[in-house]
Amino acid sequence: MGERQLLMIPGPTAVPQSILLAGARPMINHRGPEFKAALEACTEGLKRVFRTKDEIFILTASGTGGLEAAIVNFLSPGDHVLSVSIGVFGNRFASIASTYGAEVEKLDFEMGQAADPAKIKARLDADTGKEIKAVLVTHNETSTGVTNDLAAIGKVVREHGALLLVDGISSLVAIDFRMDEWGVDVMVAGSQKAFMVPPGLVFVAVSKRAAEAMKTAEMPRFYFDLQRARQYLEQGQTPWTPAVPQVLQLQAALQILEREGLDNCHARHARLAGAVRAGVKALGLKLLADESVASNAVTAVRVPEGVKVADLRGLMLDKYDVVLAGGQQSLKEKIFRIGHLGLVYETDIIACLGCLGLALKELGWDCDPGAGAAAAVQALRG
Amino acid sequence: MGERQLLMIPGPTAVPQSILLAGARPMINHRGPEFKAALEACTEGLKRVFRTKDEIFILTASGTGGLEAAIVNFLSPGDHVLSVSIGVFGNRFASIASTYGAEVEKLDFEMGQAADPAKIKARLDADTGKEIKAVLVTHNETSTGVTNDLAAIGKVVREHGALLLVDGISSLVAIDFRMDEWGVDVMVAGSQKAFMVPPGLVFVAVSKRAAEAMKTAEMPRFYFDLQRARQYLEQGQTPWTPAVPQVLQLQAALQILEREGLDNCHARHARLAGAVRAGVKALGLKLLADESVASNAVTAVRVPEGVKVADLRGLMLDKYDVVLAGGQQSLKEKIFRIGHLGLVYETDIIACLGCLGLALKELGWDCDPGAGAAAAVQALRG
CATH class of the missing domain: 3.90.1150.10 (Aspartate Aminotransferase, domain 1)
Structure with a gap:
């Protein structure tokens, strides 16, 4: 009959009525005190979900925009990158890196399989000259329904020293994740997945190591420049006008998640x-x-x-x-x-x-x- | 008392209750028939607002993301660009072009003044070797409350032949604009201005000349790649998960605007x-x-x-x-x-x-x- 649907897709996901309505409140000034309070509450709430004490930035974009931010803020053209891919989204992450001039080496696993941490370790062990600047990996590959063992992958990447840049767009909240404990450097998650918020926001968490790399990374960036995001976040703002409804909805969603x-x-x-x-x-x-x-x-x-x-x-x-x-x-x-x-x-x-x-x-x-x-x-x- | 505000800022603007609620309907599949119908209706409705028969793409981003799309899809590193600036947003447009490697020549006017089409004409007339690939200009400069005479600027740029890339983020719907008649090549507008839709979407209109330039433009782009946007729009979709509520809201807003x-x-x-x-x-x-x-x-x-x-x-x-x-x-x-x-x-x-x-x-x-x-x-x- 079409008046009600059971939405069983891997995002955008169904949104609770209370969260839908949190986005329907009258518009507010994105540079005013109400928005500042919401943005700060969201940022702190996200840190608890990501299990990190480091920085998190909330950007107005689809998940793919967050993946672009995870590449362009931390790498320079010519950087050697090891892309671990188990499906469509792993390949997309690699394509973004190539587009911005990284030298991408692919380590692909068959669709439906998980990445083997031992194979990643073998490749990193062989890199005695530390040519590999970053490892790209998908936490939960939405195209195949496979979750990588990110704790194990984190361990081998930390032994090597490369940055670990992770697509966690569909994993956060649904699947256990521990940013600081597992040694992840950049983690990207989307509002429209297990957060139960409509699409429009992407979250990018940045470790201290990654923040250090950001200082010298030379890929061009403007809209997704996290240094600008940091500068504005210090004032409780975003550099560009954000998707205000989704920020208010995220605040409501994080309260629901904290209760559960x-x-x-x-x-x-x-x-x-x-x-x-x-x-x-x-x-x-x-x-x-x-x-x-x-x-x-x-x-x-x-x-x-x-x-x-x-x-x-x-x-x-x-x-x-x-x-x-x-x-x-x-x-x-x-x-x-x-x-x-x-x-x-x-x-x-x-x-x-x-x-x-x-x-x-x-x-x-x-x-x-x-x-x-x-x-x-x-x-x-x- | 704080329970109701009179929001008199230049965006995000107040949103009608009917549009707020259009965004609060249950989530739908962004690759399903309902979203396709909404996206197509929005695209056609926007063409009437932009007064163009050419292409329009709806991107999930703030206005600044649309400005970035207007640069990176049409230019190559090293391209000579004439940036006409009358304020903060004109300067921002120029910064984006510089960031991606354009050689930017600035033609600034004092804050509070409009750009003088005769001065633009003089500079373009002097460019007998046609070194200038594009002219960047702001239609309505939000930082100073000044509207440029875009019809006159369009005329002089068309005589020269450069691409005319325009920041119309705060002008569309509020101020007369005629894309095809005035010879504008790329026009960017934001959902959160006179469209009465919450922030989260930016619209990029592309003339046939600009579409031709897009084929050879070499600045790196992925999230904002309009060729990908075109490919998906042909199927009634966007390449990346869009801000679904804002698209539904835009559809409602365009109906209100057509009635007025x-x-x-x-x-x-x-x-x-x-x-x-x-x-x-x-x-x-x-x-x-x-x-x-x-x-x-x-x-x-x-x-x-x-x-x-x-x-x-x-x-x-x-x-x-x-x-x-x-x-x-x-x-x-x-x-x-x-x-x-x-x-x-x-x-x-x-x-x-x-x-x-x-x-x-x-x-x-x-x-x-x-x-x-x-x-x-x-x-x-x-």
């Missing part, structure tokens, strides 16, 4: 992701990723023989008002993805798997259509 | 701006700009002898809940600014000038405090 508690929030995502995987398997479908590395934010499912991704997504949308994501690039016809991050409850998972069973059956896939919902319920018993 | 009619909207801004200037003068204050070039979107007022800008703005905010803007950079202590663009009515102007009279009197300025409101009312009789 970050550990509880991670546990909720893990529990619901487990139910999704159990339900999908009970419908006879195969997961793209091995469960040992499967993401708690998004699940990539191989579309079964005889069913087309577009037909499945179309039927789910048109008949059941459930929005699923397709695959990207080489996985376009091979997988569909279920997002389960942010404002997600048991009800959503069970409902989604129930309708997935109905749709698959209707498209000719031989399954017990109720098996997915039933398995999800069983998994949720714990 | 663009000419009526410009006439309303002119009428209200005239009332502001009449009121300010009746309080014994001096305008920064000559009235022949004064902006219909924002008025810069010299702070009178013996009164401090910070005291005046503080009293207006604390006692009357009226938000005024200060001066920027060298004008910081010398002027205050009244924004009157977007959702502005006669009531706002009269109320603002009445409270301005009260505040000035309280701060020791010798005036008839009711004279400003009275003069505004008289001016509004027409």
Whole structure:
């Protein structure tokens, strides 16, 4: 009927009504006291979520803008960069670095696999001349539903000494992350993922090592210049007019997250992701990723023989008002993805798997259509 | 009391309740049919506002991000650029070009003055070797409240053949603009000005000449790459996750503006701006700009002898809940600014000038405090 949708994509995610309305309050001066209070509260709240004592900047842009900021503020043209990629977003991070003149060496892993910290270590150990200035890595690869072992990767990069620049756009809040403890230098996260805030903001956390590198980095930057961002943040402002509604919404969201508690929030995502995987398997479908590395934010499912991704997504949308994501690039016809991050409850998972069973059956896939919902319920018993 | 403010700054501007709520609807898939319909409606609606038949791209960024897009997509490092600046935002546009390697020649006019098209013509006439690849100019200089004669500037630039790249962030909708007729190549406008939409989006219109230049422009770009934006727009999408609420709000705003009619909207801004200037003068204050070039979107007022800008703005905010803007950079202590663009009515102007009279009197300025409101009312009789 189209009046209500169950939004099960890996971002933008559903936004709680209270957060929607926090963005609908009358406009305020972005250089006035109310905005200053909101920006400072958000910055401090984000530090608790990122588990860092260092700097965090809130930029008005999509996640990709934050990735650009993570490159151009810390590197110079000609810098040798090791790009660890396990999918579309890892490749994008590498492309940004190339675009701005870095010499990018790729260390790719197959789509659906996680990066092997031992292979990263081997490459870094071989770099005895310390040519590699930075390692780029994706924490949670949204295109394949795989989470990298960032604690282990952090350890090997810290032994080498290169900067560790991380795309955490879809991982923060959904998946455990410890910036300072793991030795991450730059971490990027987006408002439209597990933060439950509409798209429009990206957060860039900067370690002391990275702040030092910023002083000499020569890639050109203006809009994404973090030194300007720092200068204005000291006055409780942003250099350019920010997406004011999203900042007010972030403040409201951080309060909700603090009430739930970050550990509880991670546990909720893990529990619901487990139910999704159990339900999908009970419908006879195969997961793209091995469960040992499967993401708690998004699940990539191989579309079964005889069913087309577009037909499945179309039927789910048109008949059941459930929005699923397709695959990207080489996985376009091979997988569909279920997002389960942010404002997600048991009800959503069970409902989604129930309708997935109905749709698959209707498209000719031989399954017990109720098996997915039933398995999800069983998994949720714990 | 702080529960309601009269926001009289040159952006972000007050947002109508219907537009606030258009942004508070549940989140949708940015790669789904509802978003496609909204993005396409916005793009077509913007073309009518810009008065162009050429391309327009909607980017998720502040206005400054749009200025960066206007530079990096059309120029190469080493290109000779003539920067016509009449204030802070003109200087910013030039800085962006320098940052990305353009060779910038500045043609500055005193703050409070408009650019002289004859001087631009003289410089371009002298460029017989056609070294100048582009002319940068601000349509409406928000820092000084001056509007440049863009029709005349367009004429001289077209005679020369350089690209004309224009910062129209605060002019569109408030002030007459005709992209195709005036021969403008790139025009940038922001959602948070007279469009009455919260900040978060910037619009970049591109002429056929500029589209041709884009093919060979070599400045590095990724997030702001308009060729990627074009490729996705053909599918009704944006390359990166957009600020979805602001796109839905823009669609609602464009419907409101179409009902009012663009000419009526410009006439309303002119009428209200005239009332502001009449009121300010009746309080014994001096305008920064000559009235022949004064902006219909924002008025810069010299702070009178013996009164401090910070005291005046503080009293207006604390006692009357009226938000005024200060001066920027060298004008910081010398002027205050009244924004009157977007959702502005006669009531706002009269109320603002009445409270301005009260505040000035309280701060020791010798005036008839009711004279400003009275003069505004008289001016509004027409």
